[in-house]
Every structure is written in structure tokens, then in C-alpha cells.
Amino acid sequence: MAWLLVSLVTLSMITFGLGVLAPGDPAEVVLEHRLNQPPPKEQVDAQRRLMGLDRPLPAQYLRWLSKAAQGDLGNSWLRGLRVSDALRERIPRTAALAAVAAAISVLIGVPVGMLAAVRRNSLADHVCRIAALVGASVPSYFTAYVLILVFAVGFRAFPVFGFGSVANLVLPAVTLALGPAAVLARLTRSTVLEVLGEDYIRTARAKGARQSTVLAAHALRNSLIPILTVIGLSLGHLLGGSLIVEYVFAWPGMGELAISAIQARDYPLIQGFVLFAGAVYVVVNFSVDLGYAWLDPRIRVGGRR
Amino acid sequence: MAAATTTLDVGIDIGRTVEGPVGRRLLRRLVRDRTARVGLVIVAACAVLAIAGPSLAPHDPLEVTTERLRRPGAAGHLLGTDGLGRDLLSRVLHGARLSLGSAALAAALVSLVGMVVGTVAGFIGGVVDKVLMRLVDVVLAVPGLVLALAVAGLFDPSLLAIMLALVTVWWAGYARIVRGLVLSIREQPFVEAARSVGAGEWRVVVRHVLPGVVSTVVVLATLEIGQLLLVISGLSFLGLGSPPPTPEWGAMLNDGRVYFLSDPHVVLVPGMAISLAVLGFNLLGDGIRDVLDPRLAHVPRPGRLRRQRAARNP
Numbered sequence: 001m002a003w004l005l006v007s008l009v010t011l012s013m014i015t016f017g018l019g020v021l022a023p024g025d026p027a028e029v030v031l032e033h034r035l036n037q038p039p040p041k042e043q044v045d046a047q048r049r050l051m052g053l054d055r056p057l058p059a060q061y062l063r064w065l066s067k068a069a070q071g072d073l074g075n076s077w078l079r080g081l082r083v084s085d086a087l088r089e090r091i092p093r094t095a096a097l098a099a100v101a102a103a104i105s106v107l108i109g110v111p112v113g114m115l116a117a118v119r120r121n122s123l124a125d126h127v128c129r130i131a132a133l134v135g136a137s138v139p140s141y142f143t144a145y146v147l148i149l150v151f152a153v154g155f156r157a158f159p160v161f162g163f164g165s166v167a168n169l170v171l172p173a174v175t176l177a178l179g180p181a182a183v184l185a186r187l188t189r190s191t192v193l194e195v196l197g198e199d200y201i202r203t204a205r206a207k208g209a210r211q212s213t214v215l216a217a218h219a220l221r222n223s224l225i226p227i228l229t230v231i232g233l234s235l236g237h238l239l240g241g242s243l244i245v246e247y248v249f250a251w252p253g254m255g256e257l258a259i260s261a262i263q264a265r266d267y268p269l270i271q272g273f274v275l276f277a278g279a280v281y282v283v284v285n286f287s288v289d290l291g292y293a294w295l296d297p298r299i300r301v302g303g304r305r
Numbered sequence: 306m307a308a309a310t311t312t313l314d315v316g317i318d319i320g321r322t323v324e325g326p327v328g329r330r331l332l333r334r335l336v337r338d339r340t341a342r343v344g345l346v347i348v349a350a351c352a353v354l355a356i357a358g359p360s361l362a363p364h365d366p367l368e369v370t371t372e373r374l375r376r377p378g379a380a381g382h383l384l385g386t387d388g389l390g391r392d393l394l395s396r397v398l399h400g401a402r403l404s405l406g407s408a409a410l411a412a413a414l415v416s417l418v419g420m421v422v423g424t425v426a427g428f429i430g431g432v433v434d435k436v437l438m439r440l441v442d443v444v445l446a447v448p449g450l451v452l453a454l455a456v457a458g459l460f461d462p463s464l465l466a467i468m469l470a471l472v473t474v475w476w477a478g479y480a481r482i483v484r485g486l487v488l489s490i491r492e493q494p495f496v497e498a499a500r501s502v503g504a505g506e507w508r509v510v511v512r513h514v515l516p517g518v519v520s521t522v523v524v525l526a527t528l529e530i531g532q533l534l535l536v537i538s539g540l541s542f543l544g545l546g547s548p549p550p551t552p553e554w555g556a557m558l559n560d561g562r563v564y565f566l567s568d569p570h571v572v573l574v575p576g577m578a579i580s581l582a583v584l585g586f587n588l589l590g591d592g593i594r595d596v597l598d599p600r601l602a603h604v605p606r607p608g609r610l611r612r613q614r615a616a617r618n619p
Contacts, residue, residue, distance in 0.1 A: 010443040137584035139535050141542050142576035240450030262458040274455045278447045
């Protein structure tokens with residue numbers, strides 16, 4: 001628990017530091033946006049005092065942190081709306097995209113990896129291995145265009161860009177899922193292979209258990225811990241990947257918001273995104289750790305460190 | 306830059322530091338393994354292109370002509386031209402140095418920072434070690450691309466900005482590995498021997514501990530050039546890299562977006578270049594992992610077990 005808190009506090013420090021290092025005086029940017037002209041010196045000084053920018057950095061950080069903890073991430077410099085509102089509007093869209101992508105990657109990755117492990121060195125194994133390697137090597141911004149070319153332009157099966165219907169979700173979600181699916185397939189293959197060499201598998205077979213029972217009840221179940229870790233870790237991949245995929249498909253989620261914020265150097269918005277995405281990632285990884293204890297009673301969270 | 310030769314040298318180095326002839330055996334098995342061989346060839350080709358690419362280019366990569374959007378195979382333009390009539394083959398060849406070079410440079414920087422931090426943590430120990438490792442944990446706990454994007458956004462768009470961003474998020478993994486290596490090497494008898502003949506701390510680190518660390522780190526860093534290339538081109542694709550008309554692969558992909566639906570080759574050519582290079586590094590890395598990890602070699606095949614069982618109980 002303490003570890004979770006330390007991570008979150010350090011994350012908040014990094015995020016705050018980004019804002020301090022950002023080029024441009026926030027007070028000046030806000031005023032310039034409001035007045036549509038370079039503001040006079042006295043007004044900038046007054047605004048700096050108003051925004052608390054004349055105080056020492058630790059004080060500024062504490063003030064920023066206490067506000068952020070209450071969900072107030074400040075105002076976007078350029079859009080003139082609250083960062084929390086901007087994020088709140090975008091989060092469900094990115095969450096939908098990431099959830100569908102995660103489901104697709106598990107549905108592809110785990111069975112493919114199992115198949116490759118069970119039929120080791122068969123044609124299926126080689127095809128899986130090559131597919132997984134290619135999936136891990138081709139950048140998502142390239143996969144996206146290939147998928148558009150084949151399914152949107154070639155077969156006219158799905159719309160290319162935009163947002164609104166379920167059909168819009170398919171290509172971005174598949175694009176996002178392929179990377180994690182490749183990682184999952186490789187990991188499932190190697191983990192299941194390792195488990196298949198264990199004594200208890202031999203015991204199960206010696207008892208006369210059927211192949212399907214051995215695989216489902218013994219091999220897959222005991223492979224779940226590393227697989228679960230990778231699913232948890234792939235969330236970082238999904239969060240990062242959503243930046244690129246949303247940009248390509250014009251999917252109006254958090255990633256697309258972050259890219260436009262970067263291009264406009266809108267730092268409060270960028271900070272809000274980093275803080276939120278980072279916090280989600282940290283909390284999910286912590287939950288994955290808790291999930292271990294549930295899957296494997298030998299591990300107790302307290303005993304890990 | 307000379308990625309391929311480094312890997313080969315290091316393959317032998319590992320053997321020399323660990324236990325004699327392992328390195329040469331590793332190399333021989335890598336050449337025998339089909340996937341690793343393909344990877345080795347691609348990585349070698351990458352190294353050659355990064356060095357010689359620009360001088361092989363048939364045209365000026367920045368020259369704007371009226372021959373816009375020629376398809377691959379058009380007269381004088383093997384890979385066609387882009388929306389401004391620039392020769393794509395020449396742009397890809399010039400981009401090889403920029404993209405692969407910046408990925409290799411980033412790998413060098415990242416491993417250097419990681420090595421310094423990891424050695425300091427492992428050797429000094431105590432509070433310094435605790436604080437540094439906590440920092441490593443936290444940096445590893447933040448999604449890399451998200452933080453890299455925010456850091457790169459602090460600067461004007463350039464490849465240098467991207468590299469700085471990568472170093473800030475990527476050093477942590479190396480620091481952790483190096484710390485582990487340092488901790489295990491400092492317990493070795495030869496370190497104790499050096500100490501007993503009066504070698505100072507500094508001399509022990511530089512002459513006895515670091516050589517054992519460097520070879521491993523160089524192998525890791527070389528294999529990660531592919532991953533770094535993916536991220537560098539990705540950030541560059543998002544407009545954080547060198548501004549146009551720089552022929553960097555990710556930036557070329559972004560340039561081509563507008564023409565993609567009518568002339569897909571503008572996007573496919575740089576995309577293939579990135580994918581092939583990354584695939585090469587991944588194949589080689591996979592081969593090395595297979596050869597070095599003997600655990601997977603001895604797993605009994607279920608098919609054989611089933612046949613044995615069938616033979617026993619007909």
C-alpha cells in the first residue's frame with residue numbers, strides 16, 4: 001500500500017515538474033489568450049500573484065497537488081475549459097477503445113500461444129511464431145494504414161475515420177490489439193511449454209487425464225500468473241498506443257486530446273493527461289499484484305518486498 | 306552505427322567473460338538458426354545503409370519536382386515519388402542514417418545513463434541504492450510513451466528532443482539490470498583477489514566490475530535499437546521530430562497521410578522500412594534468447610509422451 005502511495009506522489013512530482021519546465025510563462029499565456037495581444041508588465045505580475053506563481057516551488061506544488069486530489073487540474077490555456085471536464089468527456093471513449101482492444105488481444109493471443117505450445121515445432125507453431133514476431137515489429141501507425149487499405153478501401157467493410165457507431169471502433173481496436181496480442185501469444189507459448197514439463201503434468205497424464213483436461217485444468221491455470229502480468233502491463237501499451245491509434249483514426253479520445261495539446265503546447269492539459277494516464281497505470285499494476293495472491297495462495301502481497 | 310559487427314564482437318565477449326568458448330558456440334548456433342540468420346542479415350544491412358545509404362541515393366532527397374506521386378517502378382524512380390515529387394528511394398536511403406542512427410545513438414545514451422546509475426547504486430549501496438532503485442521503480446511504473454511525449458513536448462520539434470525524451474524514460478530498465486550485474490560481480494573471487502592485492506575502489510569498479518557489465522549491456526542495447534526505432538519513428542510520426550522536409554522515416558509516414566487513400570505507396574514505403582528494420586533486430590534478439598536460454602530446449606513434447614503412453618498400454 002505504501003508503495004502505491006510513493007508511486008503516485010512521485011508521479012505527481014514528475015507531472016508538476018513538467019509544468020515548471022514548460023516553456024512560456026503561464027500567466028502571460030493566459031492573459032495573452034484573454035486579451036488577444038501581448039499583456040502589459042503590471043498585469044502579468046498581478047496575474048502571477050493571482051495564480052500563485054510568485055510563491056516558492058514547494059508551496060506551488062502542494063497547492064497544485066491538493067487541487068489535483070480534489071479533481072481540479074486547472075484550466076486549459078487555449079481551449080478555455082477546465083482540464084477535468086475535457087478529460088471527463090474523453091475518458092469513456094478511450095476506455096471503450098482500450099477495453100475492446102484488450103479483449104481482442106486476449107482472444108487472439110492466448111489461444112494462438114496455447115496452440116503453438118501444444119503443437120510445438122509444427123507448422124502451426126512456426127506460423128504463430130512468425131506472426132507474433134511480425135506483430136511485435138510492425139508499428140501500429142503502419143498496421144493502421146494497412147488495415148485501412150485492406151478493410152476500408154479494399155473490402156469497404158468498415159468506415160475509415162470518425163466516431164459514433166460500433167463499426168468505427170473495429171479498425172482502431174484491432175490495430176491497438178495486435179501488438180499486445182503478439183506479446184501475449186509469445187508469452188503464453190513459452191509459459192505453457194515450461195508448465196508442460198512440470199512433474200504435476202506428468203502425474204495428471206499418468207492418472208489418465210485427457211489432453212483437454214490436462215491443458216485446461218493444469219497447464220493453462222498454472223500459466224495464468226505470468227499471462228495476467230502481461231495483460232496488466234499491456235495496459236501501458238494500450239495507453240501509449242491509443243495516442244497513435246486515435247491520431248490516425250481521428251478517434252476523439254484522450255490520446256487525440258493529448259496530441260492536440262502537445263501540438264498547441266497546452267501544458268495544463270498535457271499535465272492532466274500524464275497524471276491521469278500514469279495514475280491509472282500505477283493502480284492497475286497494483287491490482288495485478290493483488291490478483292497474484294488470489295490466483296496463487298503461495299504468494300502474499302506483504303511478502304514480496 | 307556498426308550494429309551488426311558490435312553484436313558479433315560482443316557475442317564472443319560474453320563467452321570470454323563468462324566461460325571460454327560459449328561465445329563462438331553462440332555465434333555458430335545463431336548462424337545455424339534460420340530466424341536468427343535472417344535477423345543477422347537484416348541488422349547487417351541496416352548497419353551498411355546507416356553508413357552508406359546517403360551516398361547510394363540516386364536523387365537529392367529534398368529536390369521538389371513536377372513528377373508528383375509516381376507509382377513504384379516508374380522510370381527513374383524505383384520506389385516512386387511523394388506528393389512533392391521527391392524520390393522516395395533517395396528519401397528512404399537518407400532516412401536510414403537519420404532513423405537508424407538516432408535509434409543507435411539513443412540506445413548508446415540510454416545504456417550509458419543506465420550503466421552509470423546502476424553501477425553507482427550497486428557499488429555504493431545503502432541509502433543511495435534505496436533511493437535510486439525507488440526512482441527506477443517509479444519511472445518503470447509510468448507508461449513510457451506517455452511520459453516521452455510530454456517530455457518531448459517541452460522542446461521545439463527535433464530528433465534531439467525525442468532522444469532526450471527517450472533517455473528520461475528508458476534508462477531505468479538498464480539501471481536495474483546493471484545494478485543486479487554489479488551486485489553479483491562484486492562477490493566474485495577475482496574482485497576479492499584484486500582487493501586483497503590493494504586495488505582501490507575506483508580501480509576495482511573500472512578494471513574488474515565494468516568489463517563484465519559492458520558486454521551484457523551492449524548486447525541488450527543493440528537488440529533494443531529496434532524498439533527504440535519504433536518509438537522514435539512513432540513520436541516523429543506525431544510531429545515531435547525533425548520538421549519537414551527532413552527525410553526521417555516516421556516523418557515521411559506522416560507526410561504521406563494526406564495522399565494515402567489515392568496513393569498508398571507514399572505511406573507503405575517508409576512503413577515497410579521501419580517494420581523491416583525492427584523485425585531484423587527482433588529476429589536476432591529472439592535467436593540469441595533461444596540459444597542462451599536452454600530451459601526451453603529440454604521440455605518433453607506432449608506428442609512423444611502420448612506415443613510412449615500408447616506404446617505402454619496398447
